[in-house]
Amino acid sequence: MxxxxxxxxxxxxxxxxxxxxxxxxxxxxxxxxxxxxxxxxxxxxxxxxxxxxxxxxxxxxxxxxxxxxxxxxxxxxxxxxxxxxxxxxxxxxxxxxxxxxxxxxxxxxxxxxxxxxxxxxxxxxxxxxxxxxxxxxxxxxxxxxxxxxxxxxxxxxxxxxxxxxxxxxxxxxxxxxxxxxxxxxxxxxxxxxxxxxxxxxxxxxxxxGKPDPATLLPLEGALAEEVTALLARLGYSTLDAWAGTENFEERLVDGQLDPLVLEQLRAQGS
Incomplete structure (x- = not known):
């Protein structure tokens, strides 16, 4: 069976x-x-x-x-x-x-x-x-x-x-x-x-899963502005707060952003 x-x-x-x-x-x-x-x-x-x-x-x-x-x-x-x-x-x-x-x-x-x-x-x-x-x-x-x-x-x-x-x-x-x-x-x-x-x-x-270091994006400039705007649209003041709610803590890296996390953030904030 x-x-x-x-x-x-x-x-x-x-x-x-x-x-x-x-x-x-x-x-x-x-x-x-x-x-x-x-x-x-x-x-x-x-x-x-x-x-x-x-x-x-x-x-x-x-x-x-x-x-x-x-x-x-x-x-x-x-x-x-x-x-x-x-x-x-x-x-x-x-x-x-x-x-x-x-x-x-x-x-x-x-x-x-x-x-x-x-x-x-x-x-x-x-x-x-x-x-x-x-x-x-x-x-x-x-x-x-x-x-x-x-x-x-x-x-x-x-x-x-x-x-x-x-x-x-x-x-x-x-x-x-x-x-x-x-x-x-x-x-x-x-x-x-x-x-x-x-x-x-x-x-x-x-x-x-752990983020691939080779794919991490610098969280600065236009990308940082986009992330801030998306978080505000979703009612969050920090990326940590949103990631904690959505269970993406394992993919957070100081000063950088996992493309998979960005994809999820864009999908929710668009």
């Missing part, structure tokens, strides 16, 4: 899971991760303990293969389980129990594990793996979403669509820098959840 990708990005030292299913709020069940340890997707007749137990094993330094072996060896219901794991070094492993409903299976390679059950056919998993490999130049979050979208386009869950989720873990990446949850997005009940997840990811990157 579910298809997912578990993956590791060496450049950013991030671990992530992207998942979709004809199941309400699949993001509450399948994806688990921990910065510096790895990530786990538990699905089919999901054993939720695979998530925290798998992360504990990964934190002890076990490889993805070893974690899968430990999890299923201790589970009498393993024949109906499906799990994907990527470890701290980016090694992937996947397991599909023989009693998982057709079509079911998985593929694992360097940096990823893809798996699915009750799929439209055997082409879904390879399509996801191919999209993952071809997306090497994309940002990690977009690469995960691209793999998920490829599975969706290949037929996805044979029963239909309902929910999707994207979670990424990176040390100190949460808002405020105290936790390791870089991205935690869910489309819990939607006719096109993978597309909706893409919309949410775009918003996430708009609000919480």
């Amino acid at each position: 579910t298809f997912s990708i578990v993956a590791y990005d060496v450049e950013s030292a991030s671990w992530g899971v992207a998942v979709a299913s004809k199941f309400l709020a699949v993001g509450a069940v399948v994806p688990w991760g921990r910065a510096g340890a790895g990530a786990v997707a538990t699905q089919a007749s999901a054993n939720l303990s695979y998530g925290p137990d798998g992360l504990d094993l990964l934190s002890e330094g076990l490889s993805a293969d070893e974690v899968v072996e430990r999890l299923i060896a201790a589970d009498g219901g393993r024949d109906s389980r499906q799990v994907g794991v990527v470890d701290a070094a980016g090694r992937g492993a996947t397991y599909t129990g023989p009693e998982c409903m057709d079509w079911a299976g998985g593929l694992a390679g360097d940096g990823f594990a893809v798996q699915g059950n009750i799929l439209a056919g055997p082409g879904v998993v390879p399509a996801m793996a191919e999209a993952w490999r071809e997306g090497a130049d994309e940002p990690f979050d977009r690469r995960l979403l691209g793999a998920l979208a490829a599975g969706d386009q290949a037929g996805g869950d044979s029963r239909g669509r309902q929910s999707a989720a994207l979670r990424v873990w990176r040390a100190g990446a949460a808002y405020g820098g105290q936790l390791d949850i870089a991205i935690d997005l869910r489309s819990d009940d939607h006719r096109a959840p993978v597309e909706d997840l893409g919309r949410l990811l775009s918003l996430h990157n708009l609000y919480f």
